[in-house]
Amino acid sequence: DTGVSQDPRHKITKRGQNVTFRCDPISEHNRLYWYRQTLGQGPEFLTYFQNEAQLEKSRLLSDRFSAERPKGSFSTLEIQRTEQGDSAMYLCASSSTDRYTEAFFGQGTRLTVV
């Protein structure tokens, strides 16, 4: 296993279209996080899963956003009816549930809404 994998790396979509991103975490990690990052800012937390359960959602996660992790392995993040303000880098990270664990990030999916 070489780390957290995200697909696609880049996505250009027209406003109003739906998009879906995939994240494959490190295989033994049961926590999975989604973050969003806009230009010049640090990553902002969106949501996280422990196994298949979605345990926390940020206020940033509007009702157009939905995330799933159906079997506790890979996760998908869907954005419906995209808006130009959704243009950002979407980052996925995974970690174990050990007390002092670090999280490992993927390379991100850069979304451009035109």
Added chain:
Amino acid sequence: DAKTTQPPSMDCAEGRAANLPCNHSTISGNEYVYWYRQIHSQGPQYIIHGLKNNETNEMASLIITEDRKSSTLILPHATLRDTAVYYCIVREPYGQNFVFGPGTRLSVLP
């Protein structure tokens, strides 16, 4: 909100030590200090973390003051590839997420 403050930018000469400060004056007793860095257009990369003892790994050293209100990340021999944004984060054990601030943009100059 991030519980840390960092200078927005720093320069360092190639081959010299880069010392990146972080203030976390409201840190609680069980919160750890984590450092990540992000090279342009890549995902954040874990560097090191610690509680109260100084820590060292193959990438860097972490020096935490005795009162734990501040810390310094040391890159002993900075190279051009160390140019990145460096984030200092405090987090509880079993904490639910990592809260990033704006970080410090380190420029390593030839």
